[in-house]
Amino acid sequence: MLYGDCMGVPRFWRHISSRYNLIGTRCATCGEYYFPPRTMCPKCRRDGVIEDHRFSGHGEVITYTIIHAAAEGFDRETPYPLAIIQLDEGPRMTGQVVCDPDKIAIGMRVKPIFRRLGEDGAAGIIYYGTKFMPM
Amino acid sequence: MKIEWDMINMAREVAIIGIGCTSFGEFWDRSFRDIFVEAGVAAIEDAGVQGEEIDELFVGNMSAGRFIEQEHIASLIADYAGLASLHVPSTRVEAACASGGLAIRMGVLAIASGHADIVVVSGVEKMTDVSTQDATDMLTAAADREWEGATGATFPGLYAMIAKRHIHEYGTTREQLASVAVKNHHNATMNPKAQFHSEITVDAVLRSAMIADPLRMLDCSPITDGSAAVVLAPADLARKYTDTPIAIIASAQASDTIALHDRADITTLAATTAAASVAHKMAKTTPDDIDFVEVHDCFTIGEICAIEDLGFFPKGTGGKVTEEGITAIDGDLPVNPSGGLKGCGHPVGATGIKQAVEIVQQLRGEAGKRQVAGEIGMAHNVGGSGGTAVVHILSR
Numbered sequence: 001m002l003y004g005d006c007m008g009v010p011r012f013w014r015h016i017s018s019r020y021n022l023i024g025t026r027c028a029t030c031g032e033y034y035f036p037p038r039t040m041c042p043k044c045r046r047d048g049v050i051e052d053h054r055f056s057g058h059g060e061v062i063t064y065t066i067i068h069a070a071a072e073g074f075d076r077e078t079p080y081p082l083a084i085i086q087l088d089e090g091p092r093m094t095g096q097v098v099c100d101p102d103k104i105a106i107g108m109r110v111k112p113i114f115r116r117l118g119e120d121g122a123a124g125i126i127y128y129g130t131k132f133m134p135m
Numbered sequence: 136m137k138i139e140w141d142m143i144n145m146a147r148e149v150a151i152i153g154i155g156c157t158s159f160g161e162f163w164d165r166s167f168r169d170i171f172v173e174a175g176v177a178a179i180e181d182a183g184v185q186g187e188e189i190d191e192l193f194v195g196n197m198s199a200g201r202f203i204e205q206e207h208i209a210s211l212i213a214d215y216a217g218l219a220s221l222h223v224p225s226t227r228v229e230a231a232c233a234s235g236g237l238a239i240r241m242g243v244l245a246i247a248s249g250h251a252d253i254v255v256v257s258g259v260e261k262m263t264d265v266s267t268q269d270a271t272d273m274l275t276a277a278a279d280r281e282w283e284g285a286t287g288a289t290f291p292g293l294y295a296m297i298a299k300r301h302i303h304e305y306g307t308t309r310e311q312l313a314s315v316a317v318k319n320h321h322n323a324t325m326n327p328k329a330q331f332h333s334e335i336t337v338d339a340v341l342r343s344a345m346i347a348d349p350l351r352m353l354d355c356s357p358i359t360d361g362s363a364a365v366v367l368a369p370a371d372l373a374r375k376y377t378d379t380p381i382a383i384i385a386s387a388q389a390s391d392t393i394a395l396h397d398r399a400d401i402t403t404l405a406a407t408t409a410a411a412s413v414a415h416k417m418a419k420t421t422p423d424d425i426d427f428v429e430v431h432d433c434f435t436i437g438e439i440c441a442i443e444d445l446g447f448f449p450k451g452t453g454g455k456v457t458e459e460g461i462t463a464i465d466g467d468l469p470v471n472p473s474g475g476l477k478g479c480g481h482p483v484g485a486t487g488i489k490q491a492v493e494i495v496q497q498l499r500g501e502a503g504k505r506q507v508a509g510e511i512g513m514a515h516n517v518g519g520s521g522g523t524a525v526v527h528i529l530s531r
Contacts, residue, residue, distance in 0.1 A: 006272065007285050015281065036282040036394075063303070063401055065295035066348035067287065072272045074287045079345075082292055084396045092396040094283045101348075106303050117285070129286070 003073035003118030003127055012127055019129040022112060024091065026053040033089040057112030057130065059087040066101045073118040085110060085132055096131045109135040149246045150373040150380035151529070153182025153366035154492045159330045159480030162360045167203050167261040168215045170362040174485075175216050175257050178364035182253075183376050186218055190251035192225040195238035195258035196484035201273045203261055212257065231277035232433060234258065235363070235487025236388075236516030236525030242367045243386040252372060257364035258488035270358050274483070277519040279394040291355055291434065293395050293520045295347035298436035300401040302349065304451065307439065309349060311454030313340035315435035316353050316477050318457065322464050323474025325505035330359055330480030340435075354435040359480035363488035365495070381495045384511075385418035385528035387411070393522040404521035407444040414513075414526040415446075422446040425528070426509025427469040427497060429490035431517035432476050441515055442470060445526070469507045472497060487516035487525060498531045 004012070015037075017023040024035030028049040032041060035055055041048030064083035067074070074080070081097040081104045097104055098113060110132040117129045155177025157170045171194070179186075192213055200206045213225040228238040235258030242256040262270050275284045278293055301307045317337055323329035335353060343352035373380035389409035392398055398405065415421060422445065430445070432438035439453035447468055448456050456462060462470035473479045473493040476486060494512035496502045516525045 006275075006280065011281070012285075062396075063296040063300035065292050065299060065350075066345075067289060067292050068345040068347060069271070069289065069291065071275060071284065071287050071289045071292075072268060077287070079348075080287065082287055082296070082347075084296055084401065094286050094288055094394070094396045096287050106299070117287070 004120040004124065006072065007127070009125060020114065022055040022057050022130055024053050024055055025050050033091050035087060035091040035093050053089070055087050055089055057087065057132070058135070059085040059110055061097065061104065061106055061108045061110060062086050062092060063106060064097065064104050083132070098131050098133045103134065111135050146247045146249060148370035149243045149367055149383045150370045151365050151383065151491065151495050152368045152373050152376045152380050153178045153180070153184065154364070154495045155179070155181060156328055156363040156489055156492045157361050158328045159359050159361035159482060161263045163263065165360070167199065167205065167259065168211070170261065170360060171212055171257055171259040172215055174259070174362035174364040175212070175255060178255065178366050182366035184253050184366060186221060188253045189218060189223050189255055191242070191245050191254045192216070192218070192223055193228055193238040193241045193254065193256045194225070195228050195234035195236070195256070195487055197229060197231050197234050197260060198273050198276065198483070199261070201276070202270070203264055230523040231518035232431070232481070232483045233487060233516045233518030233523045233525050234484040236490070236514065236527065237487065237523070239365065239487060239491055239527060240386045240388055240525060243383055246367055246369055252369055254367045255364060256367060256488065257362060258485035259362040260482035260484040261360050262358045262482060263360050267358060283394055283396070289347060291350050292347040294434040294436050295350045296395065297402055297440065297520070298349050298434070301436060301439065304402060307451070307454035309341060310337050311458045312349070312354060312435040312439070313337040314458045315432060315438045316340050318463055319432060319471050319475040319478040322472050322505055323478025325503065326474050326479055329474045329478055330357055331474070331478050350434055350436070356433045356476035356481035359482040361480060361482035361485045361489070363485045363492050365488060365491050379499045381498050382530045383527060384530045385414035385526070387413035387417060388523070388525045389413065390523055391521050393519060395520045398521070402440060403450070404440055404444050404517065404524060406521050406524035407441060407515065407517065407526070408446070410524040410526040411445045414528050418528045420511065420528060424511055425468070425513045426511050427472060427507045428513040428515065429471055429473060429475070429493050430515045432471060433481060433517070435477070437517070438470065438475065445513070445515060464505060464507060472502065472505050472507050487514070490514035490516060491527060491529065494529045498529060
């Protein structure tokens with residue numbers, strides 16, 4: 001199965017600013033940051049005022065795994081480290097960490113890098129997004 | 136309005152009066168239709184009800200649309216169960232791997248509300264008509280596709296991240312994780328319906344293929360075909376059908392964030408804790424009152440988190456108590472006497488129903504070599520990495 005079979009071009013494209021540049025959201029009412037972006041603040045709900053926020057992408061590994069049996073479309077990359085990153089503004093996100101699988105550790109500081117995530121075969125479109133690397 | 140669960144009772148109490156379950160395994164020669172008919176007919180025969188008495192059908196199913204390219208299975212089931220001409224209402228319920236448990240809750244509510252008397256609740260999944268990798272991808276749909284799956288996360292990968300953090304915070308060991316799989320395989324050897332009938336060792340788990348560090352092949356529940364069904368009735372009518380009705384004394388459900396990364400505590404399935412809390416209020420019980428439990432061990436770490444988050448053991452001690460045999464079939468609190476998802480198999484939509492079937496067999500004293508003692512059993516069914524949890528408490 002190809003990467004686009006599960007995501008599809010429009011579905012990926014509409015969040016390109018978030019995937020490429022880590023544009024998330026912030027609630028102006030309570031000050032809470034959200035990545036992935038949310039259109040409803042879970043704390044303030046209808047009293048929330050949601051605005052865009054560009055995250056630095058700097059953060060810390062909260063937990064991780066090394067994927068050996070890959071998800072579809074990621075077969076060629078195994079084994080690859082996958083982590084939950086706590087961004088410095090507070091929210092957490094899931095992403096790959098580009099490093100020697102033996103080097104990743106809980107508490108490691110990371111920064112974002114722009115990388116290829118997958119493609120729709122040799123002639124199809126290529127999907128890019130954010131991964132992380134050790135600082 | 137916030138409901139005060141301890142202040143309310145179900146409008147009508149509900150009992151299980153019949154059970155049915157197929158063998159679990161890889162059935163190349165049997166179809167989706169074959170297996171749900173077998174389980175449903177077995178449950179209806181066990182209950183001694185007639186088709187004309189059935190007021191409503193519910194079916195738990197995660198993903199027939201992707202496993203067999205068939206949606207609208209509520210109609211299919213009513214049809215192939217021979218109930219189409221009676222026009223019995225039939226509803227599919229979906230909450231990923233918690234679809235079965237949730238379907239039971241829908242059946243309970245239909246009776247408690249007074250809307251129905253006899254309700255058949257089934258669960259079914261036919262997972263082996265697609266390749267293992269396709270099945271793995273379909274299961275990833277239980278996670279956040281856009282922000283977990285699309286980054287390269289797999290389902291074992293998400294539970295592996297729970298395990299890594301559990302090891303980091305509490306010193307849980309690789310051997311303790313393995314001891315869950317060893318125990319559940321042992322229990323499965325005594326369950327004729329189970330997918331696996333082989334004992335395994337801690338060493339075998341630690342030598343099995345790495346899937347997502349630290350989880351290996353034998354830490355993971357298998358891909359399984361199977362179906363299970365229960366027949367529900369109002370408690371006051373149940374004895375008309377059976378001498379051994381099993382009362383559903385609590386039926387509770389809770390939600391949480393779909394993505395693992397959005398949970399404040401990665402190692403706690405807060406939906407499990409919330410559902411268990413409501414269930415105990417409904418049943419007027421505490422964890423000490425539960426004699427045995429079927430928990431959602433989709434991965435070995437899942438069972439360790441479950442027995443902690445359900446309140447049986449302090450946070451961080453689940454691995455230790457498993458290694459010490461406290462959760463063994465002859466231990467203080469038998470956990471997964473059926474063999475669990477790991478040993479008995481995990482046809483996702485059927486799993487929550489199979490848990491109830493197991494508890495009924497145990498409470499009736501019909502569990503054969505794996506019989507445990509007790510009056511009260513609990514079933515714990517999880518959807519995804521913890522976005523849904525369903526807890527039922529059953530009593531003799």
